[in-house]
Amino acid sequence: MTDAVELHPITPADARAVAEFLHAELNSRVASADWEAAITPPWSCDQPNHGFLLRTGARIVGVYLAFYSERRIEGRPERFCNLAAWCVLDEYRSYGLRLLNALLAQKGYHFTDLSPSGNVIALNTRLKFSHLDVAMALVPNLPWPLWSWRVRVISEPLEIERTLSGRDLEIYRDHARTAAARHIVVVEDGAACYVIFRRTRRKNLPLFASILYVGNRDLFRNVAKYVFRHLLLRHGIAATLAELRVVGDRPRPSIMLKSPRPKMYRSASLRPDQIDDLYSELTCVAW
16 A cells, blocks of 8 residues: 555546446446446435545545435425445555545535444444334235225336326436336325335345335325235235335234344434435445
8 A cells, every 4th residue: 555545525527437346346236337327316416426435546445425415304405415335445444434534524414324234333323323213024025816996006107207296206206217216106096105115135135125215104004915916916026124114004914023224314403204215325226
């Protein structure tokens, strides 16, 4: 390590090199082109950077991706920074905290870390991150013999556009081109329930769905079986992971997981119930 280790914000010009680094060093299941596409999310927002990187000479030795968004919460604009993929080469691990400190030094943001692992959880705790309640039900996706002229399940993009309105339509348009988010609308008697899910691996098997967003929890309670049936028959997904903070009531039948994966956030003013999984690596990166 003869060259100085320099810290830089990730710019659009760095996207290809950062993508190649993450493909080679973090997750080779995600193609370089997919990493590159994810680095610049499709929603409209002031992006001060795309995270930070460490470089020695022309060589990237560390990366911490970030996704920025602006949301309206209780009528106020709130700015978010989602901490995403963090990867530093072993011989440069001692410099890795520079990446995190650079992100957290940015003023005026609420920070989320929705897939922390290993030592990152304890580190986040020391940095005043709080845990979200991730109580999670595992739901078998069963081929329920359902039929009702009152209920429709919609997954075709143009029909979703025609069906949704208001904030749900904005969310759909912001996430329609993200790599990991998948979209369903269930309509019952003219009322719509918008659901976003992603395909999730457990024990390296891509046989699960994780629900990221439910737009109408009261209606979801009535039509959840239509969603789970659709996931099985249309997508071949055997089971669904449903966080109660996302879906509301525990679906039946299901079992509660003993050790769901943690999610964390840091904010001086927002409550846990005002934090969700949108505008994040969970919607942008299909690992």
